[in-house]
Amino acid sequence: MTPLDYEFLRKLLKERSGLDLSSDKQYLVESRLIPLARRVGLPGISDLVQKMKTGSAEALVGEVVEAMTTNETFFFRDKIPFEHLRDTMLPELLQVRASRRALRIWCAASSTGQEPYSIAMCLKEFGVALSGWRIEILATDLSQGVLEKSKAGLFSQFEVQRGLPIQLLVKHFTQVGEMWQINADLRAMVAHRQLNLLQDFSHLGAFDVIFCRNVLIYFDQETKTSIFERLARASEPDGFMVLGAAESAVGISDAFRPHPDRRGLYRPNATRGPKLGVTASTPQVARAVAMASR
Missing domain, CATH: 1.10.155.10 (Chemotaxis receptor methyltransferase CheR, N-terminal domain)
Known part of the structure; x- marks a missing residue:
């Protein structure tokens, strides 16, 4: 070359x-x-x-x-983001979304599916607390190939051994020959769509939680700033954003502020005004902004 x-x-x-x-x-x-x-x-x-x-x-x-x-991924990668989901994000969202009874979660660089399916397994752990709720997990990636693999939900023995506790393998997977397929109920929780983060994604609407991990590290600072600004507009005012262990919004964009005691977890900056799809004059948004500013 x-x-x-x-x-x-x-x-x-x-x-x-x-x-x-x-x-x-x-x-x-x-x-x-x-x-x-x-x-x-x-x-x-x-x-x-x-x-x-x-x-x-x-x-x-x-x-x-x-x-x-195409980058590697594995189930419950880095553990801490999923602990934050179980211990911080979901308990709070269960309260503030009680009247709506709906959650939207976006995996913005979902690769072959281990991250969105790990999220689905976390949600399943909440059992009756989420019974009757409308749950949407959107998995997007630049690569159509990895999305097709994710849709199939088929993983090798090596893939399920990386990060997946044996009790969750037994509970949520079925062996198909030499492969393991995640069960239909979890596959039904995840929608897939090809998406380039460099392009407009406002049509996706607003999300309660955005996982955007281990992808921004490959971009220059100008591109990161642009993406953070647009991610903030795609976040509910009281929503959450999760970054990878080597990533940060600090010093790059004021669209998000770090959670005070949860590494890698961010909140939209409430001082920047209304976000996508909401009207600042409604009581619901006033309550959301109050929550986000705590």
């Missing part, structure tokens, strides 16, 4: 996915794209680049972006 090939790929990936590769990441590009080049019958990355430059290989461009942006 020549320096010009690498610069072409850096620019392409930044425009299509927000991935901001530094000048010393050629090894990563080679490890991800050489297998793809061989799979499509090309000798190497330079040939891959030349084919993309013809302007008639949009499907190939999509495969390149997918190969570079």
Whole structure:
């Protein structure tokens, strides 16, 4: 791969996915794209680049972006965000949403499904407390391929051994040959949609909880600021946002403020005015803003 090939790929990936590769990441590009080049019958990355430059290989461009942006995931990854969900977010939301009896949760970089299904299992633990509630977990990702895997809910022995307690495996999965499939009731809790975070997502509406973990670390600061601003508009005024362990909104955007004693947990900044889909003059919003400002 020549320096010009690498610069072409850096620019392409930044425009299509927000991935901001530094000048010393050629090894990563080679490890991800050489297998793809061989799979499509090309000798190497330079040939891959030349084919993309013809302007008639949009499907190939999509495969390149997918190969570079697919990241690993596992059930209950990092544990702490799911403890926050069980111990902080859900108990509060059960109170403030008691009249509505509905919750909307968005996994903004859901990959192959371990995160949204981990959330679904947490919700199941609340049992009768959520009986009769309308629950929506929306899983979005740039890659259609990982979304299809998530929809199927089929995981290998290796995948279910990573982070998933044995009692939850027995309770919520059925063995299918050498694979494990998450049960239909949990699959029905998760809706899937392909989405690029660089593009407008206001059509999704407002969410009570947004998980946006381990994706913003790949973006430059300007892109992060833009995404935080739009995530805030997609958050209920008294909602929550969860970031990855290596991510922070502090110093990047004032759209969110950190929860005082819950690492990685954020609240929309109530001083910034009404959010998407609400009217500031309604009593419901007044109560929500009061809650968010505590």
